[in-house]
Structure formats: structure tokens, C-alpha cells
């Protein structure tokens with residue numbers, strides 16, 4: 001056994017901190033796109049549009065049924081061999097695409113369940129006052145579904161932040177990639193990876209606090 | 225003028241509405257009574273296509289819809305000429321009392337927010353809930369929620385107001401205030417089609433009472449006839465049971 005090199009670890013903190021923005025950028029962009037895509041997928045799953053529904057089911061099944069790492073490799077290394085216009089795609093873009101598709105499949109299922117969780121009589125009330133399907137979804141159902149789904153969606157966001165660490169396998173230097181490079185130079189693998197682990201942990205803890213506040217805010221219409 | 229003819233509905237099995245004919249004059253108040261499961265709710269729900277009838281013709285004011293070939297536009301047209309009050313209130317849980325009433329005025333009738341807001345406050349005042357404008361449904365009693373539900377329907381100024389057992393889900397203590405509000409609506413010569421088990425209220429408010437059984441209108445007449453000298457044996461039996 002040897003003692004931890006604390007000075008080395010402290011010195012590493014600002015270095016890795018410099019890569020937090022890129023990690024968060026990938027996660028926020030991935031989450032934004034995934035929310036939009038997942039909502040569309042979920043609304044389709046509720047409406048069950050003929051033919052399209054079949055493709056949506058297949059999409060969700062595939063992206064839930066295969067590992068994120070395999071999907072990332074498929075996009076980044078595999079697809080450009082088949083689709084030549086994809087050759088310019090960089091690692092960050094590929095990672096965001098992969099995270100979007102992968103997480104939208106999971107999130108679509110939670111959003112669908114949340115939509116179905118909105119009391120049936122409110123759908124009927126919305127229809128009875130002459131709203132179109134779109135108005136009903138957008139103004140009555142989705143806001144309430146968002147509240148039901150919010151805790152789960154924040155959990156997916158946390159998973160997504162951790163998932164960005166896989167981008168380093170596509171040659172992206174984000175937090176994990178930076179730690180890997182540092183460790184390869186110093187041979188202090190334990191210290192380098194411990195620093196990066198703690199930093200992910202802190203980010204996730206901060207978010208969990210935000211999650212609690214968000215839930216209180218979203219529930220304000222529903223408490224006596 | 226409301227004109228329903230040949231209205232027929234089945235949910236896969238036998239008919240729940242069997243060739244219903246019914247006319248309602250402007251300003252008329254018609255109460256529907258009958259045993260459980262005879263199609264009273266289904267009749268109301270077919271008029272605004274919450275349930276889709278298989279056959280029949282529905283005329284409400286200036287629109288006539290043939291059920292067999294009704295498209296999206298026909299359905300919206302009917303819904304925009306009717307307003308429904310639900311047994312379990314069905315308020316939008318994510319909106320305040322005022323917003324519940326404004327919602328259709330803004331999104332469906334395309335009025336300005338300011339105008340809709342004023343109208344909503346005026347309606348809330350009529351329902352006696354001016355002080356609850358900014359309360360969410362979860363913070364209101366059952367009676368208050370149903371009064372907002374009636375207010376939401378009143379604000380639409382629809383040709384026909386549909387009430388499906390508006391007091392059945394209420395604790396007894398709240399029934400009176402909801403019936404009072406319905407009396408106030410009736411005062412305004414609003415055309416109303418009401419399903420209720422409140423026989424005393426039916427006697428008092430109805431211009432005409434309809435007794436349904438087995439998906440058919442069995443008897444149709446003034447309250448004095450229906451309650452005073454019921455002819456059909458099924459109606460006599462029904463009244464004996466509900467009036468004790």
C-alpha cells in the first residue's frame with residue numbers, strides 16, 4: 001500500500017474543472033433534444049397513428065434494448081462507412097446524437113405513462129369545451145404529465161450526465177477523457193479517477209437538491 | 225332548437241341507445257330520469273361525441289350532423305354549441321378556478337386574455353366564488369369545484385347545457401348550493417338537458433321529464449304527468465323505488 005498523493009489530487013481539480021462545461025454542454029444539449037423527441041414519441045404512442053406507431057415501437061425497443069456504448073460506436077465509427085455525408089461528424093456531436101436517441105427511448109415510456117396518468121375526465125372536459133386534440137395535449141395534458149414525469153426525467157438527466165463520460169471513447173476530451181490523459185502521464189490512476197469520480201458525485205448531488213425544489217414548485221397547484 | 229332523431233349507440237354488444245328521437249325547444253329545461261345503466265349518460269355523451277354514436281341525426285342550433293358520417297369539423301361544431309357539467313367536476317387540475325373558466329374562451333372562442341379574464345370573474349361572481357378565483361381545484365370543496373364546473377360551462381354561452389348527475393358525487397352538505405346555482409342558470413332561459421336522481425329538484429325545475437329504460441325513451445311529458453300520473457309500469461316501479 002502507498003499513501004494517496006493529495007497534492008497531486010488538489011492540483012488536478014482545477015484541470016478537470018475546466019472540462020465540466022463540455023460535460024454539462026453535452027448533457028444539457030442531449031437532454032433538450034431527448035425531451036423534444038421523447039414527447040413526440042410519447043404523444044404518438046398515445047395517439048397510435050397507424051404504420052408510424054409500428055416504427056416508434058421498433059425505435060423504442062432498439063434503443064432500450066442495446067447498450068449506449070454500442071450505439072455510440074455504431075454512430076461514430078459505423079454509420080460514416082455507410083452514409084458518406086456523416087464523415088465530418090465530430091465526437092461531441094456523435095455523443096449528443098447517441099445520448100439523445102438512447103435516452104429519448106426511455107423517456108418516451110415515462111412520458112407516455114405520465115400522459116395516461118392524467119385523469120380521464122380531464123381529457124373529456126377538454127374535448128367537451130371544443131378544444132382540438134393539439135390544444136388539449138399542449139395546454140391540459142402535457143403540463144400535468146410533466147409534473148408526474150418530472151422526478152423520473154431528472155433521474156434520466158443524472159444518468160445522462162454520467163453517460164457523457166462514454167464520449168471519451170469517441171476521442172472527446174471531457175472530464176473522463178482529461179482524467180485518463182492525466183493519469184497516463186503521472187501513472188497515478190487511483191488519484192486521477194478518484195478526483196473525477198468525486199466531481200461527478202458533487203455535480204449529481206447539486207442536481208438532486210435542484211430536483212427537490214423543482215418537485216415542490218411543480219406540486220404547488222396540487223396541495224391544499 | 226335541438227332535434228335528435230334515430231340516435232343509436234352500441235358498445236360492441238346490444239344497443240345502449242335504441243333509435244332515440246327527442247326535440248328540445250329553446251330555453252326548455254328537460255330532465256332525464258331512469259334506472260342505472262339505461263343509457264342516460266350515453267345520451268348526453270353522444271350529443272357532444274364523447275361517445276360516438278353509430279347512427280342518427282343531431283341538430284343543435286345551426287348545425288346538423290349525421291352521426292354515420294361525422295368528421296372532425298362536425299364534432300368540433302357540436303362541441304362548440306354544447307357545454308357539459310360532469311359528475312366528478314373534471315376541473316383542469318393545473319389551472320386555477322379563474323383559468324378553468326377562461327380556458328375555452330381564449331383557446332376555443334379566441335377572445336383576448338383580458339376580455340376572457342373579465343368574463344371569468346363575472347361568472348365566478350355569479351357562482352358565489354369571486355374570492356376563490358386564484359384557488360386551484362385541489363384547494364376547493366366538492367361543492368365549490370362543481371360550482372366552478374358549472375361556471376366553466378356557463379361562460380361558454382352554449383346553445384345547450386348538458387348536466388350528467390352534477391350532484392351525485394357530492395357530500396350531502398354541498399348538494400344544496402349546487403342545485404341553487406343550477407336554478408340560477410335556469411332563470412336565464414338557458415336550454416338545459418339534465419340527468420339527475422334528485423326527484424324533488426326535477427319536479428321543480430323541469431319543463432319536461434323524460435323517463436328512459438333499456439336505451440329507449442319510455443315516457444316523455446310534463447313533470448305533473450310523469451310524477452303525478454305515470455302510465456308505464458316500469459316508470460311506476462321506478463318512482464316507487466326512488467321516492468320510497
Ligand SMILES: Nc1ncnc2c1ncn2[C@@H]1O[C@H](COP(=O)(O)OP(=O)(O)OP(=O)(O)O)[C@@H](O)[C@H]1O
Nearest residue numbers: 235240258259260261262263264265266267389419
Ligand atoms: N365505454 C363503454 N364501454 C362499454 N359499455 C359501456 C360504456 N359506457 C357505457 N356502457 C354501457 O352502456 C350502458 C348505459 O350506460 P350509461 O352510463 O349511459 O347508463 P346511465 O343511465 O347513465 O346509468 P347511471 O344511472 O348508473 O349513470 C350500461 O350498460 C353500460 O355498462
Ligand SMILES: [Mg+2]
Nearest residue numbers: 264265266389
Ligand atoms: Mg350515468
